[in-house]
Amino acid sequence: MAIELRQQLKLSQQLVMTPQLQMAIKLLQLSRLELVDTIRQELEENPALEEVQEEIRPEEGLGDGPDYDAAEGKAGDAAEAQEVKIEEKLPEDIDWSNYIDGYNSPGRTSFESEAKEAPRYEAFIAQRELLSSHLLWQFLMISPSREEERIGSLIVGNLNRNGFLEVSVEELAEMSGASVTRVEAVLSLFQGFDPVGVCARDLQESLLIQARHYGCDDPIVQKIIQHHMTHLENKNYRAVAKALKVSIDQVVDAVNVIRGLEPRPGRQFSDDAPHYINPDIYVYKLEDDFVIVLNDDGMPKLRVNHFYQSAMGKGGALAGSAREYMQEKMRAAAWLIKSIQQRQKTIYRVMESILKFQREFFESGIAHLKPMILKDVAEDIEMHESTISRVTTNKYVYTPQGIFELKYFFNSSINRVRGDAVASASVQERIRQIIDGEDPKKPYSDEKISRILEASNIDIARRTVAKYREMMKILPSNKRKQF
Numbered sequence: 001m002a003i004e005l006r007q008q009l010k011l012s013q014q015l016v017m018t019p020q021l022q023m024a025i026k027l028l029q030l031s032r033l034e035l036v037d038t039i040r041q042e043l044e045e046n047p048a049l050e051e052v053q054e055e056i057r058p059e060e061g062l063g064d065g066p067d068y069d070a071a072e073g074k075a076g077d078a079a080e081a082q083e084v085k086i087e088e089k090l091p092e093d094i095d096w097s098n099y100i101d102g103y104n105s106p107g108r109t110s111f112e113s114e115a116k117e118a119p120r121y122e123a124f125i126a127q128r129e130l131l132s133s134h135l136l137w138q139f140l141m142i143s144p145s146r147e148e149e150r151i152g153s154l155i156v157g158n159l160n161r162n163g164f165l166e167v168s169v170e171e172l173a174e175m176s177g178a179s180v181t182r183v184e185a186v187l188s189l190f191q192g193f194d195p196v197g198v199c200a201r202d203l204q205e206s207l208l209i210q211a212r213h214y215g216c217d218d219p220i221v222q223k224i225i226q227h228h229m230t231h232l233e234n235k236n237y238r239a240v241a242k243a244l245k246v247s248i249d250q251v252v253d254a255v256n257v258i259r260g261l262e263p264r265p266g267r268q269f270s271d272d273a274p275h276y277i278n279p280d281i282y283v284y285k286l287e288d289d290f291v292i293v294l295n296d297d298g299m300p301k302l303r304v305n306h307f308y309q310s311a312m313g314k315g316g317a318l319a320g321s322a323r324e325y326m327q328e329k330m331r332a333a334a335w336l337i338k339s340i341q342q343r344q345k346t347i348y349r350v351m352e353s354i355l356k357f358q359r360e361f362f363e364s365g366i367a368h369l370k371p372m373i374l375k376d377v378a379e380d381i382e383m384h385e386s387t388i389s390r391v392t393t394n395k396y397v398y399t400p401q402g403i404f405e406l407k408y409f410f411n412s413s414i415n416r417v418r419g420d421a422v423a424s425a426s427v428q429e430r431i432r433q434i435i436d437g438e439d440p441k442k443p444y445s446d447e448k449i450s451r452i453l454e455a456s457n458i459d460i461a462r463r464t465v466a467k468y469r470e471m472m473k474i475l476p477s478n479k480r481k482q483f
Contacts, residue, residue, distance in 0.1 A: 019332075024339040028346065028387070031394035032280050032295070035340075039300050042336055048308045048326060049333040052301040131163060131198070131269035132156045138193045144186075151176045151186040155199060163198040163266025164206065197265035204229060210261045220246060220254040232258065235479055252483045279398040281351050283362060290362060292351050294344055302340070304333050346383070350391045353380045354409050361409070365401055367430070369423040371413035415459045427458060428468045435474060440482040 027035060043049055139152045154176055158167045169187065173180045190199040196213045200206035207225045223244060224232055231240045232255065241251045282293040308326055357376060360368035374385045374392075392406035413421035434452055438444050444452070446465045453460050469476070 020335045020339070023335050024342055025390070027336075027339045027343050029390040029393055032278060032299075034394075035343075036298060036300070039302070039336075039340075042332075043300065043302075046329050046333055046336075048305050048329040049302055049336065050305045052303050128271055129269060130271060131159065131266045134269060135159075135190065135193055135198065139190070142189075147176075147178055147182070148186055151178055151183055152190065155187060155190055159199065159266065161266060161270060162264040163195065163200075163269075164203075165199055165201050168201075195262070195265045195268060197262060200265075203263060206263070206265060207258065207261050210265075211257075216257055218254060218257070220244060220250055221257050224251070224254055224258065233479075235481055235483075237483060248483070255483075277396050277403055279396045279403055280347060281395070281397040283351070283355065283397060283399045285362070285400050290355055290359075292348060292355065294348060302333070302337050304330055304337070346387070346391055347395065349381045349383075350377060350388060350406070351397060353377045354406065356380070358409050362399055362401065367426050369409070369411060369426045371421050371423045372410050374410060414464075417454060417457050417459050419457065422458060424468070427453070427460060428472060430456070430458070431465060431468055432472060432474070435469075435480070438480075440480070443477040443480040445477045 027038070030038060043051060135156050136152070139149075139156075144152060151172065154172050155165065158165060158172070160166050165187070169180055169183050172187075173183045176183065187199060191197075191209055192213075193199070197206035197210040200209055204225055208222065211221055211225065224240060228240045228243065231237070231243075237248055237251045237255065241248045244251070278295070280295055282295060284291045284293065308330060312323070312326055312330065354372075354377065355362065357372050357380075358370060360370065374388045377383075378385045378388050392410070395406045396403055397406060408425065411423035411425045414424055414427050415421055430453065431449060434444065434449055446462045446469065449465050449469075450460055450462045453465070466476075474480075
């Protein structure tokens with residue numbers, strides 16, 4: 001077979017994403033905080049982009065005074081300027097030398113009395129204490145030796161966020177170079193610190209430490225913690241009573257004591273900061289209609305720098321590579337501004353369509369939520385489903401019923417025995433209400449809940465009830481039972 005070189009003309013079509021389209025898609029799927037960070041970064045990197053600062057006009061600052069013409073330097077026609085006369089005469093005995101020396105000092109004048117009275121900056125900062133700092137502070141109060149300090153630092157450094165020790169005593173002894181007996185003595189010392197139950201190697205040891213600390217010498221409590229934690233988890237109190245040969249009432253009393261203990265002693269020193277949701281959209285009800293308002297608080301208002309615009313105009317001073325660079329930056333700034341405007345417009349249209357489909361939810365609550373998929377909104381506003389998916393990701397809306405993610409309004413449908421389908425979120429809320437209203441001593445099983453829903457005109461299987469219950473993090477009936 002001979003190898004030869006040929007030229008062939010081929011015509012094909014392919015989708016090419018322009019930089020503007022890529023930026024629009026990227027901004028569309030960002031959350032509000034991520035969008036603000038992206039804008040701040042672009043403001044730092046792009047000299048052609050600037051933030052519009054809100055300025056106070058002279059008439060706003062001067063109240064009802066005459067309008068001032070900055071170009072002419074004259075007052076407006078509303079009032080004529082009057083000559084200012086000084087009636088007061090300055091005293092002749094002023095010590096001008098001290099006056100001039102005081103105002104010509106090279107640095108800022110400060111007074112010792114003011115420095116003493118001024119509060120410290122640290123007084124305004126609320127810093128959460130860490131578990132490690134809290135334990136080391138207690139440990140240093142007993143003036144430990146160098147060897148004990150080394151062992152104590154290793155113990156504190158190997159605690160997890162719940163306050164449990166993640167390594168064995170033998171490993172601590174190997175790392176510190178001390179004996180196992182010495183490490184156990186220091187560990188026992190740490191286990192007596194606050195919070196009670198900290199530095200334990202597992203949950204059982206932590207509960208036993210807490211029981212001894214609070215003076216609970218009941219042997220039933222200690223035996224349940226040591227040997228019957230599985231039965232305790234499953235609330236199989238009869239098996240515990242049979243194994244310990246005691247009455248069920250004694251087991252229930254012991255379980256109530258154990259329930260008062262802390263399973264995660266280091267939880268109160270968690271450094272996880274709460275994350276508050278800042279809605280992207282607000283939906284308010286005014287009289288008989290709803291109003292959609294986009295949240296622009298904290299969103300920088302952008303524009304292209306006027307200086308570079310004039311420099312790039314006809315007869316501008318820029319030329320060569322500098323001109324090409326600024327053209328690219330000005331194009332990127334214009335694309336960013338337009339993409340942000342398109343993003344806000346798309347979010348508004350999607351929310352407007354959701355409000356049209358789910359109006360009964362906004363008026364009456366979760367029970368009236370209807371089944372809806374992305375295709376419904378996409379066809380309504382004539383956009384692709386992928387665009388709707390990006391818009392509804394990590395976007396939140398404030399409604400009269402609470403704050404919800406936009407994804408929340410898209411639900412699968414559950415058939416009714418008679419009539420139209422119902423949204424799965426409404427069924428979950430109905431399951432929650434049924435469980436909240438049950439008798440704690442005789443909780444409903446998943447099969448019983450399924451029959452109750454069927455009587456309420458909702459056709460749902462037992463397996464679906466169990467799936468929704470697990471999604472809502474609700475325990476099964478055997479673990480919800482209270483004695």
